[in-house]
Amino acid sequence: MMMYKNLFIDLDDTLWAFSENAEDTFRELYESYHFQRYFDSFEQFYGLYKRRNTELWIEYGKGEITKDELNEQRFSYPLLTVGVRDEALFKCYSDDFFSIIPTKSKLMPHAREALDYLSSRYRLFILSNGFRELQSRKMRSAGIYEYFDKIILSEDIHVHKPYPEIFHFALSATQSELRDSLMIGDSWEADIEGAAGVGMHQMFYNPSQRKDLPFRPTFMIGDWEEAVRLISQI
Numbered sequence: 014m015m016m017y018k019n020l021f022i023d024l025d026d027t028l029w030a031f032s033e034n035a036e037d038t039f040r041e042l043y044e045s046y047h048f049q050r051y052f053d054s055f056e057q058f059y060g061l062y063k064r065r066n067t068e069l070w071i072e073y074g075k076g077e078i079t080k081d082e083l084n085e086q087r088f089s090y091p092l093l094t095v096g097v098r099d100e101a102l103f104k105c106y107s108d109d110f111f112s113i114i115p116t117k118s119k120l121m122p123h124a125r126e127a128l129d130y131l132s133s134r135y136r137l138f139i140l141s142n143g144f145r146e147l148q149s150r151k152m153r154s155a156g157i158y159e160y161f162d163k164i165i166l167s168e169d170i171h172v173h174k175p176y177p178e179i180f181h182f183a184l185s186a187t188q189s190e191l192r193d194s195l196m197i198g199d200s201w202e203a204d205i206e207g208a209a210g211v212g213m214h215q216m217f218y219n220p221s222q223r224k225d226l227p228f229r230p231t232f233m234i235g236d237w238e239e240a241v242r243l244i245s246q247i
Contacts, residue, residue: 019136019194020194023204024141029155038113042106085107130245169182175202175206180211209228215230217232
């Protein structure tokens with residue numbers, strides 16, 4: 014008998030290559046909006062964005078800012094830093110970002126092959142903190158939407174991973190049992206600590222080989238080929 018029946022999988026940077034797809038999108042916008050007028054290089058612009066974006070997502074996850082505040086601040090920050098104060102520009106380029114990014118289709122290495130294998134043997138669910146208007150479109154663009162039985166998002170109950178409520182909601186919404194469910198994700202704090210906090214087994218997707226871990230997860234993998242090998246042996 015298989016130990017697991019239900020696999021809850023994070024989307025961004027676990028399956029869908031968010032970092033790479035986002036950088037590609039920002040490069041397009043940098044060129045089309047002629048941001049070289051304001052910045053020494055794309056790297057300067059994108060470095061400013063990434064630093065503030067990381068801080069804002071932490072604040073959003075804690076409920077300290079709203080979704081609208083998150084988006085307004087992360088897109089305006091790089092331009093404000095170099096003295097550009099143009100609300101219309103901020104709005105146009107952020108709207109274009111949200112139009113372009115869900116059309117990107119890059120996946121993490123071997124993710125599609127893993128889904129081919131896993132989808133015939135397990136119930137697969139997305140469990141993500143991402144925005145509803147983007148996640149399904151991203152999955153369809155990448156050709157992975159049909160692998161999943163359900164998409165559960167933090168926006169459904171306005172609670173983010175790692176808080177236990179979102180995990181309990183996911184189990185209830187999918188009629189899954191804790192004892193035969195596994196969470197797979199790349200965020201130690203959101204996915205692994207969150208799942209462990211409710212007693213769910215975890216598989217830490219860790220291609221960067223992060224080592225400063227406060228406890229040992231149920232499984233740790235560096236790529237999706239390794240995930241398939243491990244799960245198929247259980």
